Amino acid sequence: MSAEAAPRHVLVLGGTTEARRLAETLAGLPGLRLTTSLAGRVARPVLPPGEVRIGGFGGPEGLAAWLRQHRVAALVDATHPFAERISFNAAAAARAAGVPLLAVRRPSWQPHEGDDWHPVDSLEGAAALLADGRLGERVFLTTGRMGLAAFAGLDGPWFLVRSVDAPDGARPPRTEVLLDRGPFTLDGERALLRAHRIDVLVTKDSGGTATAPKLAAAREAGIPVVVVRRPPTPPGVPTAPDVPTAAAWVRDTTALS
Structure with missing residues (x-):
């Protein structure tokens, strides 16, 4: 040139x-x-x-x-x-x-031995799996603040929602919001699951390392993970x-x- x-x-x-x-x-x-x-x-x-x-x-x-x-x-x-x-x-x-x-x-993330993954195609599919409470009743929801409306009709489970910015619009009635930005550590995710008595994790298949420690923490704790597949x-x-x-x-x- x-x-x-x-x-x-x-x-x-x-x-x-x-x-x-x-x-x-x-x-x-x-x-x-x-x-x-x-x-x-x-x-x-x-x-x-x-x-x-x-x-x-x-x-x-x-x-x-x-x-x-x-x-x-x-x-x-x-x-x-x-x-x-x-x-x-x-x-x-x-x-x-x-x-x-x-x-x-x-x-994409790949499951490891000991994982209890439940793949779905959408946030609505994730909400449907949570509706009867069989997977868990204290949900760690890490799908971002833009899709909370998909879970707004669930009045049974309690949700811990983690996002960078505060969510607005429709959300589940029993919700606590945690504002935080990755990367996250394995020790931090272990402590968070224990502190909030989380018994089911919901995540998108984002891939990468910044937010992957939650998957390892869930595996160690024997917690089921609802994984939303990528478009x-x-x-x-x-x-x-x-x-x-x-x-x-x-x-x-x-x-x-």
Whole structure:
């Protein structure tokens, strides 16, 4: 790339640890302009290096227009594995704008010997499993603050809800909220389960290490775990399991040395 050439613009759809680490890896590379987009759902996000924009694009058409207007050479979807809408919007926008797209998807969690997992396809499915109380009556709910309405009709179980920001909207009538941000430790999760007498854990299959200790703590305590499966990745979109693979794709795609 000549000194006179415009830098190659890369847009990272972020909000995850992988997105921030990818920005840290790419920031400052000669010939590259980096923008990370955050949805704005967290009140005090940890900002990555490089340019940052906060807020939505207005659907796939708005994102495609932004890609064209800002001459984006490569798009990386490093959003949460359960951010299904933005991932499908990104796929449609990338096709419309003719921009290469990569999705960063951390590997799913896998059960270990001693686990008592109960996989379901949705939050509503998780709520249905809890309704009769047979799995447990003191629920540690770690699915985030956005989906509490799925459990709002359950007046039997008691819920401990952990989220980064305070939830609003419908929620179960018997709920205690714990505001906290990972990463979490195994000792901390053990203590939390004991202190709140938790007898069932509900989680999304987020993958990664930041929140995985709760699974080990539940295994040790013999606590059943309701695991919400991931939504599918948009068809035809290549994926990378980690930041080094994604960074190499960016370099190859933008022809950076």
